[in-house]
Amino acid sequence: MHIQRTVFREDHEMLRETARRFFERECVPRQAEWDQAGKVDRQTWLKAGREGLLCTMIPAEYGGGGGDFGHGTVINEEMHRAGVSGVSFGLHSDIIAPYIVRFGTEEQKHRWLPSICSGETILALGMTEPGSGSDLKAARTTAIRDGDEYVINGSKTFISNGLNCDMVLVACRTDLTAGSKGISLIMVEATRDGFRRGRKLDKVGQRASDTAELFFDDVRVPVSNLLGEEGKGFAYMMQELPQERLGIAIYAAIRLERLLEQTIDYVKERKAFNQTVWDFQNTKFKLADAKAASVAVRTMVDYYIGEHMRRKLTVEEAAIAKLFATETLWKHLDDMVQLHGGYGYMLEYPVARAFVDLRVSRVFGGTNEVQRELIARKL
Known part of the structure; x- marks a missing residue:
């Protein structure tokens, strides 16, 4: 269908x-x-x-x-x-x-x-810090004004494009006493003195993604690198996060559909006990469940794409899309690995590659526990 x-x-x-x-x-x-x-x-x-x-x-x-x-x-x-x-x-x-x-x-x-x-x-986004993870309000990287410059000190981790980046959008604390209203966004060029890249982080999957630690040691940038108003950084991030979360849901939907196609092709060719793996009722039932789930995810995600194109997507809806799409993908991806048997554990097969690459979809963009909290606030 x-x-x-x-x-x-x-x-x-x-x-x-x-x-x-x-x-x-x-x-x-x-x-x-x-x-x-x-x-x-x-x-x-x-x-x-x-x-x-x-x-x-x-x-x-x-x-x-x-x-x-x-x-x-x-x-x-x-x-x-x-x-x-x-x-x-x-x-x-x-x-x-x-x-x-x-x-x-x-x-x-x-x-x-x-x-x-x-x-x-090439851009990178410096939000996550070693001690705070998804809690953006707890950012400890500071940007203290000194005349016409900010002096930035701190570190960021899990930064995609960390090795390749030429410029980083950094969430900094410009007011140490104002909580979430003390966070500002500052653009930092990678050529600035005191900016350095740490090690390339050794991830389970997505090996081609250059994820690194970034360090800021008395990095001076002009005040003209401040993005928007001082103290509004947290509010700006909250405005932009729904689009990021919808983007994760979008690729979860397409990967579920594509992996289902590949698994159906595999089980119809793979022989076991004098028949194909497809001939077992368990296989048909597992894949029927995956098909129903993929249609549900696709229908939801396309609806939210339309809403976002009309600028109507809410924080809650983006959280629902990200949570449901990634949890559904993971459940059925695990089943599809199982249907491949031992070959499901071989990285030459797309399903094994997906297994290590896509686990992070339930973590980045705000962990799925954060999405549940956002949804629960509206219950």
Whole structure:
């Protein structure tokens, strides 16, 4: 049964074809190389920029695609349909760059965005800290004003694009006594004295994602690098997090559908006890459950995509999408590994690769326990 999707326009689908060809041509053949290196080569970032696959939602006057959330979504979907892992185009384009568009001055937008849209400047997001995890209000990295500069001290961890990044959007405490109202967002160039990258973190999956620790030791940046108003950083992050969480739900939906297709193909060919694995009733029942679940996730996610394109998505709805999509994906992914038998544990099979790559979907973007708390507040 094929679900007729109505949320996308013709211009979205045209970009989908461009994205599909790009990921199949430029990314799938390089996946093993990137896994080995622990990061994606910068040439691929520049190629993505030339093909219009970065910053599709950024206005054209700043070098972006001038599109909407649907354009970013089809790129996200095609990357994950291809099984590409660890390429952080979405983080760069759809999570960090919009902060500059929404909260930056015209001077900041014209100064920073053109090279961000072209892939010359790679962005990272410095929110998570070693001692606080998903609790963004507990940030301890400080930015103390000294004349026309901020002096930043502290550290961040689990930072995607940490090794490749040229600029970091850093959540800093500019007022030590104001709680969540003491947090500000400051752009920090990686060339600043006192900025250094720690080790590449050794993750279970997503090996090509260059995840690192970042350290700030008396890093001086001009006050003109402040994004938006001082003390409004936490409120800004709360405004932008729903889109990030919906993005995670979107790729959970597409990965569940694709893994189901691959598992059906596998069990119909794999022989066991003089029949195919498909011939066992248990197999049919497990896959029927997975199919029903994938339709439910797809229906929900497409509804929320439409709501977000109308700027109506709430914090609660984004939490529901992220929680349900990732928990459902994980349950059925575990079943699909089981249906592959021993081959489900071999990384040459997509289902095994997905098993290690996708476990983090229930952790990042705010753990699913945080999503449950957000949902419960509205009960």
